[in-house]
Amino acid sequence: GAVVSQHPSRVICKSGTSVKIECRSLDFQATTMFWYRQFPKQSLMLMATSNEGSKATYEQGVEKDKFLINHASLTLSTLTVTSAHPEDSSFYICSARDLLSGGPDTQYFGPGTRLTVL
């Protein structure tokens, strides 16, 4: 199946700094990517839908000014956590939809990024 990568896989930062997480579709084009957050022992929570060339659509309760999303190309979306605080520590996962695939489920998930804010 198609591959989605995330970078970095793990990041530790100080409170107040900004952190950028990259999500790449390695062998397919994705007009739409999704960003999820997962706290320990909880399910994935959808944060936003990232559309190539347009503004992201955020889920209710997610601050768009804090979680900046940029989807500048068909293979790359970035999530920037601005002014990170300890409560932002979480597992961030992206997924990408294969634009051209006519197969069953064309949404592929990245391996996740573990963010720890000290």
Added chain:
Amino acid sequence: DAKTTQPPSMDCAEGRAANLPCNHSTISGNEYVYWYRQIHSQGPQYIIHGLKNNETNEMASLIITEDRKSSTLILPHATLRDTAVYYCIARLKTSYDKVIFGPGTSLSVIP
């Protein structure tokens, strides 16, 4: 998307079949049943999906009741590597659909 209900946890002996149930009594006629799983600290992995017929692939089998109100994911010979959280999701197979995850079933495969 229709609401789905799964047991929070299950155990299964290694080598035995793991049968994971899912209730989706309000599923609409054009909503598919999808199964994903998430191994600890990894991204979710697609397993299988179906509309009304039973489906089988190299990973699992999906049995959907005739009234489509429930389904069962079957891992025929569970291994320790199948220990994961399994998510049952009912959704439309349309463009730009987003996957909304419920709490899922935590499956523990025991040696």
